[in-house]
Amino acid sequence: MSGVSKEIFPQGVTPHLAAANDSQMESGLQENVVPRQSFANLDRWMERYQQADPEAPAALVGALSPALLRFFKSQVASREQADDLLQEAWLRIHRVRHTYRPGEPVLPWIYAIARRVRVDGYRRTRRITLHEIGMELLPEVPTQADARNPGPTFDTLVAALPQAQREVVTMLKVGGLTLDEVARATSSTVGAVKQKAHRAYERLRKLLQIQEEGGAR
């Protein structure tokens, strides 16, 4: 933390809060985001994939799988489900690779398919389990939370959001997609994405407030 921040957030004033540092605020929450440099040349790899270049599948799988797994992990409960969805997503991507138009951004195309896979996976699971877990209240802070950061973590926080809002926040903050890319990935408009994100942050702030008031009592 910079010296200025130390003055503003002296030790002991807000000991229970995780302090957002200056760079986090300036960047608008970028620490979770997968660096965009890691997605460089994706469009070229996609074109080579369509042309059956044998190196392309490994390059694309290596570059995109961590972000996709993180996306699925934030949408479903278990790591096993997320792994299954990741494999299913790649199979779906392979089947419909002809629908990618060279020159178009790759990330919205990938996330649109991943989103569909997640919806199909959810429906399939629901058919099997026939029960749902209520997520209306903010879940307990998990024990694996960072020792420096005893407040709620990203995953526990967004778990309290409705599915559509969680999806948008995850794509924005974890996937590192722009508003336009999220709009493309969700077959929506930029205005609708902004609205969902705004409602999500409002809801999260209220939930944090409730939690804090509960903790104070």
Place this chain on the structure above:
Amino acid sequence: MSYSMNCKDVAKALSEESRLPLQAQDHVRSCNLCRELVSALNSSIPVDPPSPATLRQIAKGIGTNLRPVRPLAPARHFFRAFVGIFFSIVALDVYRRGAFAIAVMTPLQTAAILSVLAVSTGLLTYSLVHQMVPGSRHRISPRLPPVGIPISLTIVIAVLFQFQHEQNFWENAWACIRAGAPIGALAAVAFWLMLRRGAILSPSMTGAATGLLAGLVGTSVLEIHCPNLDAWHILASHLGAAMLCALAGLVIGLAAEVNVYAADSPFKREPQGDIE
């Protein structure tokens, strides 16, 4: 003059910009809740990356027997093709049946109803063309046209034409539906031939939109051909034919969707991506 932000402004700023403006940063520094929100959204939870073995397995799975595929044609080509199919079927059918309605409608009625049908066709075609490619930019939500167009057409018909009490209402309506629905079915087959390589994301939504577009082919033919200007008749049979087609498209799309997610593990199925 300085403008101080409150918590709502910060939430708005977070949803609009990737970098928080200075005023928002000032507020975050002074507000525990906003600071906690920013920090929590920014916190990183270690998620084990996929194992190299898993990645190798996936890459090997999709790389086996990899064959080149031809990307979808540009959107404008599909747009022209859809519009071409639409107007070709309308023109051929009107030529065969005769344009009797044009003779009895006022110029205002003719211009208004045909304009609304043309705009509806354009909107639906635009939406469908963009639904073909995942991750396309939608200036209008794809959910809007299948709902908004029937409502708009209902309002326009109710405003343009008079409600009368005609005899043999159901016989006349049934005759028009029997004429309009098969035209819609024919158009739907042609549209499906165009759509079958894409539109993989939401079969139910695409089905409803395709059905409605195909149904509007029948509606357009009936609007030009049928001289019955009773608003009830036009709503029940001319627009009804389009609604029937949209419903059929929705049902087929839903069936396709259920077929996808109810299937066993996808890894048990044969990959079908190698089209060319």
